[in-house]
Amino acid sequence: MAQTQLEEIASRISDLNKWRDIFSFHGLEISNGAHQPGQGNTGDGTPAAGEPRGLQPPDPPCAVPVPLLVPVEAGGQPISLDMAMGLRKLLLGNVSHVFSCEWTKAHFRFRQPCSDLAYGLEADKGGTRAILMAVQAHIIRHLLFGRNTADTHLGRLQGVGRGEQGEALAAALAELLWAAGGGGRATVCLVTTATHFVPCGDYRADSFTERIQLFEFWEKAAAQEFISDHINCFRGKGSHGVILFVYSLLFSRTLERVQEDLMGTATPLLKLSLGSMTCTQAMLSLLLTGQASPCKLDGGQEPGPGGTGTEAPRQQRGLVGYLRWSRAQAEPQVCPGLRTPQVPIWLCSLCGRHGVLFSTNSLLLSCWRAERVFHLHFYNGQQEQTKPTQLTIDTHSHHWEEDQREDASSPGKRCPPVEMAIRTKWAGATVSWNGTEPFF
Structure with missing residues (x-):
């Protein structure tokens, strides 16, 4: 009985809000004795300053703003x-x-x-994060490389x-x-x-x-x-x-x-x-x-018409790339066209969670000298990240491999998933967090 009543209330609220949106779209207002000039709904479902909260309809369970x-x-x-x-x-x-x-x-x-992370989308923890970070990769691509500008540096992203x-x-x-x-x-x-x-x-x-x-x-x-x-x-x-x-x-x-x-x-x-x-x-x-x-x-094989493995056709380089790493299981290598995309931006799947790695150097993937020592920026959309994170990648200093007694993913020698994902592209690379506490 209570559930039926809640559904009826939710239905009536939905109808009321639908008509409010229609009036708002045409530049009109729904007036009543409590709605005075200069007051009204703020547009996000909360009353404006001075508007009595008691006049607001209650939210149904799990309700979201109109x-x-x-x-x-x-x-x-x-x-x-x-x-x-x-x-x-x-x-x-x-x-x-x-x-x-x-x-x-x-x-x-x-x-x-116009802040340190002005280019970044906020991403709550959960399943929508992969979607948001995939879009984030293309946002960075547009801001850095999609326009006629020579400003391909981090400050260009922070000034938006x-x-x-x-x-x-x-x-x-x-x-x-x-x-x-x-x-x-x-x-x-x-x-x-x-x-x-x-x-x-x-x-x-x-x-x-x-x-x-x-x-x-x-x-x-x-x-x-x-x-x-x-x-x-x-x-x-x-x-x-x-x-x-x-x-x-x-x-x-x-x-x-x-x-x-x-x-x-x-x-x-x-x-x-x-x-x-x-x-x-x-x-x-x-x-x-x-x-x-x-x-x-995947960079291996695709199933043929009869279900048997056939050599995967060579793919074109993606608009943005993709790197993944997981401790849980050995996943197949990402295809070359996504490991080496058109621009140095990668969506990363890190033990099932997602973030974006990117470089501001448009020549990173087209000049071998640029890949000796270079910087990558990492962004994951989480509230805990309050400033840019810059990693320094050295592909010619392999001191991390000196101790071969343990696997890099073993409990005694665990590296952050971000580092392991980077090494699926640059095998054996050294990753420095430049004073930032490693996360992910």
Whole structure:
């Protein structure tokens, strides 16, 4: 009985907030006796200064702030029940499963503009971190190497303001969607004010998937401009920004082609692990290569048509790279095209957690002399990291190998996973943290 009442309250609050968003979109306000000029909602679900908190409706369990909406008249194609069910099956494995509160709250939020970490996205601990750090790699790529500027140094990243943050995020999202679309199309998903279908069967409504509107683009510049115009729909609190991006990624690839990438398996792109939804290798592959095939990440063999191993075709160098290391098991080597990407930026999978390694030297991977002694910067999006972390890599001083009595991953001689991941690219390299306490 109590659960039914809570659901009814949540439904009424949702309807009230929907109409509030519609009025807000058209520059109007809902007036009442307690709403005086100069007062009102701050936009993040909390009352403004001077507004009585007692007039605010209570939040339902696991509620998130109201998402930013676009009007139905904005165009695009409304999502159908079949599309929504296809998304659920590919991502979660079952149409009755829904995203956790961790995922529904996740959006793209930057650190303080014009600060030491102004270029960085904040990433909570959990399954969304892999998505955020993959986008982070492309944000850094855009800020450092994606524009006509000679300022390829750390100060260039630290000087970005809020406008440049939004521009970099739009460029990163458009780049990833365009790659998933095979370099010929991109689809952007936004939430509208209207519900497009009535859930039926085993499908479980989540209040935002049913209101998705799909906008298709055939030019990357047009997609980037559209995302830039609606950037708050991805970075605003309560926007479901990370989920919207994942939906956009799948629709850019198309649900049919994603299923083909998975070779007909029923394995979902997200898996439930220790109570958290985490990204599978197929999901990481979609982010890094534009195809949801975990074989694309490996440097060994791919299964042939009959299931037998055939030599993997030589892959082109990725826009950004990928390095991984885990103590739990011996993983296959990452393919050369991702270990040596076009620019010196790598998404790192470190014992299942994710961060970004990058160099500000655009010539690092094209000049062997540059790879003798060089610097890499590491960023993991966590609140605990309050300043840039610079590592010095020496590929010609191998004193760390002098004691061969223990394996480097053994309890008596454990190196930070970041260092071990670096050595999958530069075998035997010495890594100095330059006074920073090693983490990860």
